[in-house]
Amino acid sequence: MIRTVDLRGKKLTKAQYNAELPRATLDVNEAMRLIEPILHRVKNGDESDLIKLAQEFDGVAPASIRVGQDDLVKALDSLDPKIRTALELSIARVRKVHNDQIRSEKTTVVVDGGTVTEKWIPVDRVGLYVPGGRAVYPSSVVMNVVPAQIAKVQSIAVASPPQKDFGGLPHPTILATCALLGITEVFAVGGAQAIAMFAYGVDGLCEKADLVTGPGNIYVAAAKRALRGVIGIDSEAGPTEIAILADSTAIAADVAADLISQAEHDVIAAAVLVTDSPELAKDVQAELKVRVEATKHSDRIKSALSGIQSAIALVDNMDQGIDVVNAYAAEHLEIQTKNARVDSTKIRNAGAVFIGRFSPVSLGDYSAGSNHVLPTGGCACHSSGLSVQSFLRGLHFIEYNQKAFSDLVPTVVVLANSEDLPAHGEAMTVRLENL
Secondary structure, three states, X not given: OOOEEEOOOOOOOHHHHHHHOOOOOOOHHHHHHHHXXXXXXXXXXXXXXXXXXXXXXXXXXXXXXXXXXXXXXXXXXXXXHHHHHHHHHHHHHHHHHHHOOOOOOEEEEEEOOEEEXXXXXXXXXXXXXXXXXXXXXHHHHHHHHHHHHHOOOOEEEEXXXXXXXXXXXXOHHHHHHHHHOOOOOEEEOOHHHHHHHHHHOEOOOEOOOOEEEOOOOHHHHHHHHHHEOOEEEOOOOOOOEEEEEEOOOOOHHHHHHHXXXXXXXOOOOEEEEEEOOHHHHHHHHHHHHHHHHHOOOHHHHHHHHHOOOOEEEEOOOHXXXXXXXXXXXXXXXXXXXXXXXXXXXXXXXXXXEEEOOOOOHHHHHHOOOOOOOOOOOOHHHOOOOOOHHHHEEEEEEEEEOHHHHHHHHHHHHHHHHHOOOHHHHHHHHHHHHHO
16 A cells, blocks of 8 residues: 655665655646636736636635625534634644744844844735635634734735535635634635735735735645745645654554544645664554555545555664655654654754654644644755744844944945945945035
């Protein structure tokens, strides 16, 4: 069901390890070509064009792209009390973690009379995308909205695809979660057209946003790439992925269940086990055969586990295993080893790290307090998951008095002339003429 890659006896580079553990092939450039007409229609259209696009791609024409306040209230009133309680607990924990991410203002006294103050200012308006399709993701509403609220973004809008089963509205649990969080601007629009709506704005319907965040399919990723610069983005999120670093102390049933949990998302989801224990590898294979057949989305999971993007990688020892997972830079990395906490200190590249048997990825997906909007496709080598910081910009405020300025004039003039930009220096010396 899942292939085995034998890395024992090999000392490979980062690129070579990644070649041994490839990811699912996504042709974002081809997707960009396909969505170009959609972006054009939204840019030059109005609400009626978004309704037509919903009919084409979602199979339903919403009565209105903007979700009415009555529909939000109704969705919350109808929400299963158990789901509401679970959501409220998750929201509280996510808020607790993200409150500690607030950045403080810092003034640096560069010289007597000369200061630089860094202030963290939220973007004015953000568009948050919540995917729909094979599953419903109220947890993604929480993960996007809470850090934006803590960052004090003044204008927050959410878009999620219209659902044929719900009369063209987004899934009611999505709407209920928005209402629970106090979000009143919600749109029934999905895919590339949702990103375009936030990027360009639609007269009389949706104001242009400054930033768009949230996961989505390849067409959402393509729209983010195409419109980056018109709008800020968090990342081009790709298929979900899990890597598990495990030794002989790991329990095969746990490992198999965790691989399955992420394979459940998509046929191109990646599930990778890195272990120095052939016995564990064998036992995990056996557990997968039993557990995949018994779970609800077995066909989807089989496709994901048997794809090129999934594998069991055998290594000589945990040192090599750590090299492998650092090279792979998984969205989610679990460490199920005898010395899991110590091993975790050696991790440099991962979206989020889950330490020990009782910290599975599923915990982070919902209620650990961490954010589940994470870099995929190896982007954890250079990018972070969604946080309060994602919605803030660092602005420098510079203030020098006369003496501090005068003392620095010669230095700036020398540097300006060295770059053959004499007018820069003249902008300094002119001030000396009228002291």
